Amino acid sequence: MARSDCFRGSTSRRDFLKLSVAGAAGATVGADWRLRKASAKPAQITFLRESSYVKEFDDYFKNVLIPRYQQDTGIKLVYEIVAAGGSAVPRLVSIVESKAPVDAGWVQQEWLYREALLDVSDIAEEVGKQQGGWYPEIKSLSVWGGKWKSVPFGNIGQTMVYRRDWFDAAGIHTFPDTWEEFLEAGTKLKKAGHPYGMSMGHGFADNNSWLLPLLWGFGGQVVAKDGKTITLDSAETARAVDYVRKLYKDACIDDCVGWLDPANNKAFLTSQISCTNNAMSILISAKRDLPDMGKVIDHALNPKGPKGRFHSLVPVTHGIFNHTPDPEAAKHFLRWLMDPKQVAAWYRSAFMYHAPFLHAYDRDPEWDKEPRFKPDQRVLETGKLVSWPAPADRKAGEVVNKWIVIDMFAKACTGVPTKAAIADAATGLKQIYG
Amino acid sequence: MVGELTWPRRLLGLWVPLAALFVFALFPFAWMAATSLKANAELYDPAANPMWIRHPSLVHYIDLFKETNFVVWIGNTMLVALVSTLISLLLGVMLAYPLARMRFPAAGLLAISVAVAYLVPQTLLFVPMADLINRMKLGDSLSAVMLTYPTLLVPFCAWLLIGYFKTVPRELEEAALIDGASRWRAMTRVILPLCTPGFLSAGIFAFTLAQNEFLYALLFLNTSTIRTVPVGVTGELIRGDAFYWGQLMAAALLGSLPVVLIYSFFVKYYVAGLTAGSVKG
Numbered sequence: 169m170a171r172s173d174c175f176r177g178s179t180s181r182r183d184f185l186k187l188s189v190a191g192a193a194g195a196t197v198g199a200d201w202r203l204r205k206a207s208a209k210p211a212q213i214t215f216l217r218e219s220s221y222v223k224e225f226d227d228y229f230k231n232v233l234i235p236r237y238q239q240d241t242g243i244k245l246v247y248e249i250v251a252a253g254g255s256a257v258p259r260l261v262s263i264v265e266s267k268a269p270v271d272a273g274w275v276q277q278e279w280l281y282r283e284a285l286l287d288v289s290d291i292a293e294e295v296g297k298q299q300g301g302w303y304p305e306i307k308s309l310s311v312w313g314g315k316w317k318s319v320p321f322g323n324i325g326q327t328m329v330y331r332r333d334w335f336d337a338a339g340i341h342t343f344p345d346t347w348e349e350f351l352e353a354g355t356k357l358k359k360a361g362h363p364y365g366m367s368m369g370h371g372f373a374d375n376n377s378w379l380l381p382l383l384w385g386f387g388g389q390v391v392a393k394d395g396k397t398i399t400l401d402s403a404e405t406a407r408a409v410d411y412v413r414k415l416y417k418d419a420c421i422d423d424c425v426g427w428l429d430p431a432n433n434k435a436f437l438t439s440q441i442s443c444t445n446n447a448m449s450i451l452i453s454a455k456r457d458l459p460d461m462g463k464v465i466d467h468a469l470n471p472k473g474p475k476g477r478f479h480s481l482v483p484v485t486h487g488i489f490n491h492t493p494d495p496e497a498a499k500h501f502l503r504w505l506m507d508p509k510q511v512a513a514w515y516r517s518a519f520m521y522h523a524p525f526l527h528a529y530d531r532d533p534e535w536d537k538e539p540r541f542k543p544d545q546r547v548l549e550t551g552k553l554v555s556w557p558a559p560a561d562r563k564a565g566e567v568v569n570k571w572i573v574i575d576m577f578a579k580a581c582t583g584v585p586t587k588a589a590i591a592d593a594a595t596g597l598k599q600i601y602g
Numbered sequence: 603m604v605g606e607l608t609w610p611r612r613l614l615g616l617w618v619p620l621a622a623l624f625v626f627a628l629f630p631f632a633w634m635a636a637t638s639l640k641a642n643a644e645l646y647d648p649a650a651n652p653m654w655i656r657h658p659s660l661v662h663y664i665d666l667f668k669e670t671n672f673v674v675w676i677g678n679t680m681l682v683a684l685v686s687t688l689i690s691l692l693l694g695v696m697l698a699y700p701l702a703r704m705r706f707p708a709a710g711l712l713a714i715s716v717a718v719a720y721l722v723p724q725t726l727l728f729v730p731m732a733d734l735i736n737r738m739k740l741g742d743s744l745s746a747v748m749l750t751y752p753t754l755l756v757p758f759c760a761w762l763l764i765g766y767f768k769t770v771p772r773e774l775e776e777a778a779l780i781d782g783a784s785r786w787r788a789m790t791r792v793i794l795p796l797c798t799p800g801f802l803s804a805g806i807f808a809f810t811l812a813q814n815e816f817l818y819a820l821l822f823l824n825t826s827t828i829r830t831v832p833v834g835v836t837g838e839l840i841r842g843d844a845f846y847w848g849q850l851m852a853a854a855l856l857g858s859l860p861v862v863l864i865y866s867f868f869v870k871y872y873v874a875g876l877t878a879g880s881v882k883g
Contacts, residue, residue, distance in 0.1 A: 221844040262728060
């Protein structure tokens with residue numbers, strides 16, 4: 169029997185009426201459910217972040233902000249913490265791909281999944297207006313296709329961290345202002361048994377944070393502003409590579425060529441090196457565990473090159489995944505979080521180690537409590553995204569994740585001629601940019 | 603007596619290599635213990651001998667228990683490892699027995715596909731697996747890893763057990779069948795009891811793999827109180843580029859104890875299980 173015949177044959181008028189009544193009742197109940205769902209508060213908001221090296225920062229969120237949010241809104245707030253150094257990005261990618269129940273988070277490497285982020289222009293514009301305006305460079309990351317895909321939070325400042333007592337003993341009383349002076353000082357310090365430890369391994373920040381600014385300071389660039397033209401192979405890049413080779417040979421500890429991010433912390437805290445490029449974590453650890461050393465550590469801006477002084481940003485931005493079941497509630501949470509009543513105290517809970525991208529905090533009294541952290545704020549004045557001057561897109565991300573520029577310098581330090589090291593890097597770039 | 607060694611030969615041929623092996627095997631544990639028992643000031647002292655403890659301190663153990671959910675992580679890890687090992691052994695036996703003892707078309711191909719399944723890296727599987735877990739609404743629960751770990755463990759257990767089943771003489775099973783036992787009865791009453799060392803070695807190995815697994819645990823276990831040791835420890839004791847070395851080493855040392863105990867109790871069976879089938883009997 170054909171399907172239509174089957175239905176025709178077995179459905180009486182009485183059955184049809186019953187079905188209609190049941191259908192109408194179902195539709196009414198369904199509509200009612202949808203209405204209730206739209207007006208109901210979500211049971212919880214899940215906010216994901218990488219663990220902070222300043223424990224007080226996570227503690228403040230857990231102990232102050234979570235109870236306050238729950239009291240203000242009646243919505244449960246879950247703070248999910250993932251380890252730094254490689255765990256966050258796979259977690260974020262799996263959240264996006266599988267639409268896992270996470271509403272918002274620190275969207276590391278957002279170029280990988282911008283299409284999965286909600287437009288948060290209204291929040292970003294409002295927060296910017298309210299708190300002195302945004303530093304312009306961060307817009308190159310957060311604004312995409314004319315829309316804010318994330319709300320900037322702060323930059324983890326990467327500066328030169330050095331032993332003032334050893335520099336003084338070598339007759340260097342102010343931190344070198346140029347890369348040439350930096351090399352000269354390092355040569356003296358290495359001879360005195362206190363080499364630099366400049367990371368050049370496959371880490372996530374401490375390598376880019378001095379090698380890219382150095383390249384830019386010498387006038388080199390990886391890819392042009394158009395995001396298409398590869399500009400790495402130049403006389404300026406060659407000069408930067410030659411400089412790094414000499415710096416490594418004359419001023420650095422041998423094994424820094426393969427260091428990951430924790431290695432320079434360990435070497436510094438065990439008094440093996442006199443200077444490195446790092447975030448605040450070394451000084452914070454020293455003040456907590458090694459008070460004597462904590463007194464003689466200082467921070468300084470990166471030296472400048474022939475084309476100026478540069479820093480590489482380590483930006484922290486918060487975004488909302490567009491699969492969140494209640495976008496309005498997630499946006500309300502982010503707006504609430506970025507309100508000065510919440511965010512100002514959260515910044516201050518951790519020595520301002522997230523230097524806010526908002527000008528309202530440029531002269532925050534918190535910076536005066538530990539003047540040695542002030543350079544971390546000044547990084548914002550000359551800070552560029554790792555893709556600079558090219559757009560922070562997926563291709564630029566691939567260059568960073570494959571350590572193409574870092575490997576160029578590391579190869580030169582381990583004996584590869586300058587031309588060959590640059591050619592290898594250029595080949596890697598061509599594979600990405602075509 | 604043939605083969606008896608004089609004492610110099612015994613010293614050089616047995617005790618010296620044994621001592622070297624002993625040092626090699628225990629060195630990581632000694633390093634972990636020494637690091638976990640030093641306060642940070644001593645840990646970062648360049649003049650201090652890494653293996654010598656001048657001022658023993660339990661501060662890292664106290665912090666580990668007071669400031670993290672370490673006890674909960676240990677409990678979660680044991681539960682997850684135990685359940686996933688039991689599931690994997692059960693499914694592994696069901697897969698290995700027919701492949702080792704019964705003749706049917708494409709048995710060889712199936713056996714190879716088991717080995718191939720074991721070789722598929724987790725990095726290829728984690729995104730579809732995460733999708734599956736979310737569709738089943740199992741995210742952020744221990745069930746998520748209890749059900750996903752067998753995808754790694756079943757092929758391994760089956761492959762190991764196929765080798766073990768093949769070492770048991772077929773005649774024993776045939777005798778049982780002739781005496782009127784069913785295939786099920788012959789398997790459960792004759793073959794499986796003889797394979798206990800094989801189950802133990804597969805079980806211990808599966809337990810260890812489940813206990814150490816990182817990627818799925820990272821992706822599926824989000825709340826601190828439902829994490830396992832590897833993810834809990836790295837999530838809360840590695841903060842940016844600052845490593846809490848003392849607590850990390852204390853956690854690693856304590857986390858390895860259950861497996862050490864299991865190995866020490868069952869090592870005889872474990873070795874028997876691994877070496878079965880390696881020689882012609």
